[in-house]
Amino acid sequence: MKKENLKQYIYGIADNVLILGQRLSELCGHGPSLETDIACTNIALDLLGQTRSYYQYVAQLFDEDKTEDDIAFLRTERQYKNVLLVEQPNTHFGYVIVRQFFFDVFHLQLLQQLQNSTDETLSAIAKKAIKEVSYHKRFSSDWIKRLGDGTEESHQKVQEAVNDLWRFTDELFHMTEDDIATLESGVGIDVRVLKDKYYQQVKEILQEATLDIPETSWFQKGGKQGIHSEHMGYLLSDLQYMQRTYPDMKW
Amino acid sequence: MSTKLEQHIDPLLIPILEKVSDPEIPVLSIMDMGVVRSAYVKNDIVNITITPTYSGCPAMDVMGDDIINAFEDVGKKAKVALVLSPAWTTDWITPRGRKALEEYGIAAPLEAEADKEALLGGKKVVKCTNCGSSNTKLVSQFGSTACKALFQCEDCLEPFDYFKCLK
Numbered sequence: 001m002k003k004e005n006l007k008q009y010i011y012g013i014a015d016n017v018l019i020l021g022q023r024l025s026e027l028c029g030h031g032p033s034l035e036t037d038i039a040c041t042n043i044a045l046d047l048l049g050q051t052r053s054y055y056q057y058v059a060q061l062f063d064e065d066k067t068e069d070d071i072a073f074l075r076t077e078r079q080y081k082n083v084l085l086v087e088q089p090n091t092h093f094g095y096v097i098v099r100q101f102f103f104d105v106f107h108l109q110l111l112q113q114l115q116n117s118t119d120e121t122l123s124a125i126a127k128k129a130i131k132e133v134s135y136h137k138r139f140s141s142d143w144i145k146r147l148g149d150g151t152e153e154s155h156q157k158v159q160e161a162v163n164d165l166w167r168f169t170d171e172l173f174h175m176t177e178d179d180i181a182t183l184e185s186g187v188g189i190d191v192r193v194l195k196d197k198y199y200q201q202v203k204e205i206l207q208e209a210t211l212d213i214p215e216t217s218w219f220q221k222g223g224k225q226g227i228h229s230e231h232m233g234y235l236l237s238d239l240q241y242m243q244r245t246y247p248d249m250k251w
Numbered sequence: 252m253s254t255k256l257e258q259h260i261d262p263l264l265i266p267i268l269e270k271v272s273d274p275e276i277p278v279l280s281i282m283d284m285g286v287v288r289s290a291y292v293k294n295d296i297v298n299i300t301i302t303p304t305y306s307g308c309p310a311m312d313v314m315g316d317d318i319i320n321a322f323e324d325v326g327k328k329a330k331v332a333l334v335l336s337p338a339w340t341t342d343w344i345t346p347r348g349r350k351a352l353e354e355y356g357i358a359a360p361l362e363a364e365a366d367k368e369a370l371l372g373g374k375k376v377v378k379c380t381n382c383g384s385s386n387t388k389l390v391s392q393f394g395s396t397a398c399k400a401l402f403q404c405e406d407c408l409e410p411f412d413y414f415k416c417l418k
Contacts, residue, residue, distance in 0.1 A: 035391035035401075042393040049307025053335060124336035128306055131338065131417050139392055 005181035007062055008081060009188050010122070012178065012224060013110070014054035015082035018072060019232075020103060021047035022239050023090060032093045039139055040096065046132040053125045073243035077236055078226035081176075085168035087223070087232045091161070094154070097143045098161040104137035105201050106172045109194045118186035141205050148209025155210065162206065163214050170219035172198070260290045264297065271321050274313045275396050278355040281314055285343025288334055297322050297329040302339045304417070305397040341417045352414055356380045358402065360416040379404035380411045 024044035031037025055068035063070075086103060090096050111133060114126035147158040173195040175183075182188025203213050222228065242249060260268075268287055269280045281287055281301070288300045299318055303311045315331040322329035341360040344352070349359040358377050375385050384406040391401040399412040 035393070038391060038395075039393040042397055045307035045309075045397055046305060047307070049303070049305060053306060120336075124338070125306075128303075128335050128338040132306060135392070135415075142392075 001181045001185040001187065003062065005178045006187060007058055008178040009182040010054050010058050012081045012176065014051050015080045016086050017047045018051040019082040020086040021051060022235060026090060043136050050125065050129045057121050073240050077228055077232055081226060082223050083171045084220055084223040084229050085165065087229060087235055088165060089231050092157060094147060094157040094161040097140055097147060098158060098165050101140035101144050102165060102169055104133060104140050106198055108133045108137050109198060110191065113189040144205055145209040148211040159211055162211055166214040167216060167218060167220045171221040171223060174221060174224055176224050260287060261292060264290045267321050267325060271314065271317045273310055275310050278351045279348055283345045283348030283351065286339060297327050299329060299331045300334045301331060302334050304339050308397055341414065353380055356411055358411060358413040360414045362416065377402055377413050379407060379409060381409040382407040
């Protein structure tokens, strides 16, 4: 494993968390009800906190003169290695919940493996984050059931989101070169082995929510290689605006 | 409580650390909260390590600054570092801390299993901090800060915070 492999590997994990945190932050003051607004922003806070731990570690390992802020705010689009799922827009609350649910189930499984990493810092971050993510998963699973098994309209809307976002789930289980290099040295984990259990868990909850499981066999990929969807540029222009406009500004 | 033993805190520093509180829950000192993991003096510098309650807890930076200021007030220079492992759990809140929470109007964390049932609405086990009734309901799984959920008493109708169990 080369140092660059480790750096890219951590980006692969941390960028998912940052970008989803950014999407959820957009809901601050715009959630459909006060409770869901607070919930989404609380989850965003947890995710951004986790992001900071990862980025601080990268900054400490590789770039003495760079900080977590440089990593979060000053990379270009192709340098972000998050999956396409997390950058998808907040279209309506059904999308927010399905995106969250699809990610939470994966995220928890990933962290449960990562806590056994030979890298002590990654293991510590994972152990800390597991507690938070278990709670996120409980929240998103509950809402999947509530919306799916709710009114005719909520059912139809959440089904639409499931059908639309399903094609982004397969990418979660793709291995990049960096994933393979870090796996061989015991630092990284093998996401391929999580796949069966993932779909089993997701399908169980969708069925309980009276939702249909999409039958599509075509899946979209690219985010892990830095090739993002159209939405990513808009997201980054929001995320990076202050640092780009006022370089080195501080709170 | 076994993890408590892993703390290495110089008893002479405790009175100063007890003056620092969580900015979001002012009645709870950082000692009672269990976030101070080590405190010792080396070469005239006080070294403190603290652990976050939640990864994104915005109070951590403030607590760090408050610790430095508290030691500065008594003419000592302090350094504060953040450690993630072992991860904080609500078990580390001291009995005195739990009492302070209750008196402040925040229900103290239950056991993990009871917590799950309470949060899912299965059992009524979270007691109202106003009237003591167990006839309460969960209003929101997430509350005003990362560590709390929102409940309401069905008897006296008072809404109150519940400190979520984290293990």
